[in-house]
Amino acid sequence: MDERLVAVVAYDGVELLDIACVTSCLDIANRIGASPPYRAMLLTLGRRSITCDSGIQLQADEALERFNEPFDTLMVSGGLGHEEAASDPRLVGHVRRLAALARRVSSACTGATVLAEAGLLTGRRATTHWMYADKLAESYPDVQVDADPIYIRDGQVATSGGVTSALDLTLSFIEEDHGEALARGVAMGTVAYLQRPGGQSQMSMFVATRLSGDLLVRRLRDHIVSHLNSDLSTPVLARFAGVSERHLSRLFLTHVEQTPAQYVRGVRTEAAAHLVMSTELPLGAVARQCGFGSTESLRQAFLDRYGVPPSKYRRAPA
Structure with missing residues (x-):
């Protein structure tokens, strides 16, 4: 094999990051020694230049309809134009045709809509932004949509979640193709978090509560995140907020759909997961920094949330 050809399908209204997360990772992989190297090609109908969501224009490398050779990976990009793209029978038909020529098929973000329309996700588990x-689940009831993971791989078909999740999926491809060391080098080059397991939630605890319009809940969220190794029991949080424990619980159940204790444990576990994967800290130190009373408490939290202990989570390839 002289090269691994990656065909990236794009259209008007595509998200630039959905393309760049893939192509930049592949370029860095080549620069640090991927062998065989990757070659990324941008495909559009008629080889037309396309306008991204951001207004940036991109020139295609090849016409989607003229591309007709076996290749390594098909990647369908997402973006605000995904529904219009999925309603174009020519584009969908050529995506279906190319899928039969590719070793693996994938989508970034809302590109999953195009794969679903092409029938490539039928009976499969998939994710999207x-x-x-x-909307994807409603439109394609034969697809097992799971909104939570950052990416899902079901056989030869892989789908990634919102926008930069395409970077995580591409890192997993690079590791599969060239090994962990090279994938780690790419992650360092992109200053990325190697490696978020595919099952990690798209909606991080650290940002989800920002969606709440309740100022007190947001204030408590900020306090929790910045004081993970402090006493964050419900009575202490209630005193900090100046409300009763009962009212505090009611606020969290209303705005976060969790009790205060459940939320604190989830944030601590997510923070610990980040430290486990991005540092070489001993597990005991991770437990202390994140407010777990012991490594056993940390272990149990990982088992409950991720299904594996922290030691195995740290070694997990993806």
Whole structure:
């Protein structure tokens, strides 16, 4: 094999990051020694230049309809134009045709809509940007949509969640193709978090509560995140907020759909997961920094949330 050809399908209204997360990772992989190297090609109908969501214009490398050779990976990009793209029978038909020529098929973000329309997700588990997951599930009931993971691999077909999740999926491809060391080098080059397991939630605890319009809940969220190794029991949080424990619980159940204790444990576990994967800190130190009373408490939290202990989570390839 002289090269690994990656065909990236794009259209008007595509998200530039959905393309760049893939192509930049592949370029860095080549620069640090991927062998065989990757070659990324941008495909559009008629080889037309396309306008991204941001207004940036991109010139295609090849016409989608003229591309007709076996290749390594098909990647369908997402973006605000995904529904219009999925309603174009020519584009969808050529995506279906190319899928039969590719070793693996994938989508970034809302590109999953195009794969679904092409029948490539039928009977499969798939993800997409969390904001569009309900619509995907409603439009394609034969697809097992899971809005939570950052990416899902079901056989030869892989789908990634919102926008930069395409970077995580591409890193997993690079590791599969060239090994962990090279994938780690790419992650360092992109200053990325290697490696978020595919099952990690798109909606991080650290940002989800920002969606709440309740100022007190947001204030408590900020306090929790910045004081993970402090006493964050419900009585202490209630005193900090100046409300009763009962009212505090009611606020969290209303705005976060969790009790204060459940929320604190989730944030601590997510923070610990980040430290486990991005540092070489001993697990005991991770437990202390994140407010777990012991490594056993940390272990149990990982088992409950991720299904594996922290030691195995740290070694997990993706």
